[in-house]
Amino acid sequence: xxxxxxxxxxxxxxxxxxxxxxxxxxxxxxxxxxxxxxxxxxxxxxxxxxxxxxxxxxxxxxxxxxxxxxxxxxxxxxxxxxxxxxxxxxxxxxxxxxxxxxxxxxxxxxxxxxxxxxxxxxxxxxxxxxxxxxxxxxxxxxxxxxxxxxxxxxxxxxxxxxxxxxxxxxxxxxxxxxxxxxxxxxxxxxxxxxxxxxxxxxxxxxxxxxxxxxxxxxxxxxxxxxxxxxxxxxxxxxxxxxxxxxxxxxxxxxxxxxxxxxxxxxxxxxxxxxxxxxxxxxxxxxxxxxxxxxxxxxxxxxxxxxxxxxxxxxxxxxxxxxxxxxxxxxxxxxxxx
Amino acid sequence: xxxxxxxxxxxxxxxxxxxxxxxxxxxxxxxxxxxxxxxxxxxxxxxxxxxxxxxxxxxxxxxxxxxxxxxxxxxxxxxxxxxxxxxxxxxxxxxxxxxxxxxxxxxxxxxxxxxxxxxxxxxxxxxxxxxxxxxxxxxxxxxxxxxxxxxxxxxxxxxxxxxxxxxxxxxxxxxxxxxxxxxxxxxxxxxxxxxxxxxxxxxxxxxxxxxxxxxxxxxxxxxxxxxxxxxxxxxxxxxxxxxxxxxxxxxxxxxxxxxxxxxxxxxxxxxxxxxxxxxxxxxxxxxxxxxxxxxxxxxxxxxxxxxxxxxxxxxxxxxxxxxxxxxxxxxxxxxxx
DNA sequence: ATGAAAGCGCTAACAT
DNA sequence: ATGTTAGCGCTTTCAT
Numbered sequence: 001x002x003x004x005x006x007x008x009x010x011x012x013x014x015x016x017x018x019x020x021x022x023x024x025x026x027x028x029x030x031x032x033x034x035x036x037x038x039x040x041x042x043x044x045x046x047x048x049x050x051x052x053x054x055x056x057x058x059x060x061x062x063x064x065x066x067x068x069x070x071x072x073x074x075x076x077x078x079x080x081x082x083x084x085x086x087x088x089x090x091x092x093x094x095x096x097x098x099x100x101x102x103x104x105x106x107x108x109x110x111x112x113x114x115x116x117x118x119x120x121x122x123x124x125x126x127x128x129x130x131x132x133x134x135x136x137x138x139x140x141x142x143x144x145x146x147x148x149x150x151x152x153x154x155x156x157x158x159x160x161x162x163x164x165x166x167x168x169x170x171x172x173x174x175x176x177x178x179x180x181x182x183x184x185x186x187x188x189x190x191x192x193x194x195x196x197x198x199x200x201x202x203x204x205x206x207x208x209x210x211x212x213x214x215x216x217x218x219x220x221x222x223x224x225x226x227x228x229x230x231x232x233x234x235x236x237x238x239x240x241x242x243x244x245x246x247x248x249x250x251x252x253x254x255x256x257x258x259x260x261x262x263x264x265x266x267x268x269x270x271x272x273x274x275x276x277x278x279x280x281x282x283x284x285x286x287x288x289x290x291x292x293x294x295x296x297x298x299x300x301x302x303x304x305x306x307x308x309x310x311x312x313x314x315x316x317x318x319x320x321x322x323x324x325x326x327x328x329x330x331x332x333x334x335x336x337x
Numbered sequence: 338x339x340x341x342x343x344x345x346x347x348x349x350x351x352x353x354x355x356x357x358x359x360x361x362x363x364x365x366x367x368x369x370x371x372x373x374x375x376x377x378x379x380x381x382x383x384x385x386x387x388x389x390x391x392x393x394x395x396x397x398x399x400x401x402x403x404x405x406x407x408x409x410x411x412x413x414x415x416x417x418x419x420x421x422x423x424x425x426x427x428x429x430x431x432x433x434x435x436x437x438x439x440x441x442x443x444x445x446x447x448x449x450x451x452x453x454x455x456x457x458x459x460x461x462x463x464x465x466x467x468x469x470x471x472x473x474x475x476x477x478x479x480x481x482x483x484x485x486x487x488x489x490x491x492x493x494x495x496x497x498x499x500x501x502x503x504x505x506x507x508x509x510x511x512x513x514x515x516x517x518x519x520x521x522x523x524x525x526x527x528x529x530x531x532x533x534x535x536x537x538x539x540x541x542x543x544x545x546x547x548x549x550x551x552x553x554x555x556x557x558x559x560x561x562x563x564x565x566x567x568x569x570x571x572x573x574x575x576x577x578x579x580x581x582x583x584x585x586x587x588x589x590x591x592x593x594x595x596x597x598x599x600x601x602x603x604x605x606x607x608x609x610x611x612x613x614x615x616x617x618x619x620x621x622x623x624x625x626x627x628x629x630x631x632x633x634x635x636x637x638x639x640x641x642x643x644x645x646x647x648x649x650x651x652x653x654x655x656x657x658x659x660x661x662x663x664x665x666x667x668x669x670x671x672x673x674x
Numbered sequence: 675a676t677g678a679a680a681g682c683g684c685t686a687a688c689a690t
Numbered sequence: 691a692t693g694t695t696a697g698c699g700c701t702t703t704c705a706t
Contacts, residue, residue, distance in 0.1 A: 055700070080436075085438075095431075344684095354694090355695090392684070
């Protein structure tokens with residue numbers, strides 16, 4: 001551990017600590033002074049202590065980043081991108097995940113505060129959390145919320161599931177499907193997806209199959225849910241599934257049952273795992289640009305960081321694309337099977 | 338931003354700052370004192386400033402964590418697990434990925450030093466890097482290396498690819514394959530895999546097909562490589578592929594070529610992406626326990642952190658399992674096809 | 675242009 | 691048992 005301080009440098013260069021500090025911070029000094037100080041720094045291998053700097057400057061150059069327990073590739077893609085972007089500006093990420101360690105999001109935000117982070121990037125686990133909102137608001141640092149509508153007082157970036165699912169549902173409806181099941185957890189922004197689902201039915205002048213929409217089902221065991229669904233008397237002819245796990249569960253179940261996609265069941269995946277295009281048949285997917293989400297988070301964040309005046313919070317939505325591949329077809333009536 | 342300091346608390350409670358500090362740190366004090374201080378703290382909503390604490394205590398409770406690519410499932414699984422474990426002990430992760438931001442690993446480690454992290458968890462991009470090693474050694478803080486044999490002076494956790502690939506190769510050899518291609522990047526611990534590959538051939542009294550082993554090929558474009566390989570006159574009858582990307586490339590190419598797995602080509606994947614079991618046919622995989630890797634990293638790290646005396650560095654290897662699924666079969670002679 | 679000195683908020687001796 | 695005080699390493703007035 002380096003024990004060399006600015007004092008040592010000052011002594012070595014035979015100047016005052018104040019002068020060394022000036023050189024360090026690029027303030028105007030004489031050429032001679034700068035030379036002496038630089039020489040001493042090189043000589044001693046001095047590295048400034050960021051703790052001490054942070055203390056005086058009242059800024060740590062650290063950003064608190066909180067992601068939930070869900071093992072969602074989206075979060076990591078965003079973390080990576082944000083990290084890349086912020087490192088460029090000299091910031092570092094203090095990362096914490098809110099799972100499996102018995103600490104709540106509020107606890108972690110409190111810890112971020114104690115560590116005097118310069119800002120916060122938060123992907124909350126739940127849609128609304130008064131305690132968390134209050135905690136964030138009274139902190140008052142630049143904050144971006146990812147994926148939830150916590151409160152309009154913060155900037156946030158969302159995927160526009162509502163219209164995405166609407167498009168996907170309409171596509172299936174147009175193909176002739178009527179009994180479409182939406183398999184997504186109720187929690188979180190699930191309601192947006194359900195809204196899109198209902199909207200598509202409404203627009204087609206149809207009633208959505210209430211028994212196939214959450215919150216009907218969805219335990220943690222996706223495979224089990226899918227199995228029950230497919231085995232029921234009035235089984236759906238198409239599935240819209242959220243996320244890798246449920247998709248995998250559905251696909252596995254179908255293989256076990258020797259059901260064919262898309263002949264026996266059409267499938268649309270919400271989210272585009274790498275392998276959706278590899279699978280046989282390739283899975284039709286509602287995808288969005290992870291890179292763009294990440295870019296927006298980083299931009300929104302940096303813009304707040306740079307304005308001195310409170311910037312107006314913005315809610316940004318990232319649109320989705322329905323990527324047509326081979327997992328959807330006109331439904332075959334059960335009797336014909 | 339909280340502007341309340343220990344002084345304010347002392348004044349409010351009408352005690353000295355020293356006494357407040359004692360209460361904060363759980364040192365023995367009278368019940369009455371503690372009550373007064375706690376009351377004042379609650380009253381004021383005081384939160385200790387960790388920067389100031391760190392400065393005096395000479396310990397930040399922050400751990401520097403450096404990975405080449407946080408969005409890689411292996412790394413983020415480890416990071417998440419390590420984070421869970423370390424949060425329990427009051428630590429936080431300072432995370433940095435060394436890609437796409439123009440900063441070298443040495444730069445980032447230097448930044449970690451300046452920020453006075455209490456320890457380092459590093460997944461180096463390359464097998465050996467004298468500069469990095471020196472930088473880590475002179476830091477002298479608890480350090481765990483993930484996935485590379487940087488230097489025996491640090492503790493490290495590895496996946497035992499050598500024997501894993503040997504087992505996988507032997508399995509294919511026993512099935513009757515002779516022209517097996519090992520598709521893995523040369524860089525990094527690739528040599529261990531190649532060693533395993535050669536060892537299996539040697540043990541069977543056979544010569545490995547030199548033209549099918551890296552460093553023969555492997556550009557960044559896996560699909561292209563696979564295509565060239567399959568189109569060549571003396572194409573392999575089996576593939577051992579490293580990682581999601583290459584596997585996906587291989588599978589896609591095969592679908593395009595209308596080749597069947599395992600009839601036309603057997604495939605073993607090194608690493609077990611979630612979908613390997615979902616794919617049709619399910620992919621035989623050389624897998625290891627990511628959780629265990631993470632657990633070992635955390636344990637190795639904490640044990641160093643807790644010993645005052647330098648602990649002897651340990652090299653831990655995590656063994657692999659060959660999970661037999663449906664992607665391998667006895668080779669069919671080309672002519673018969 | 676440079677130096678001296680006062681803190682930043684806290685902990686840890688040392689006094690009392 | 692509690693209070694006083696000297697720093698931790700740095701930045702930033704304020705003098706010179």
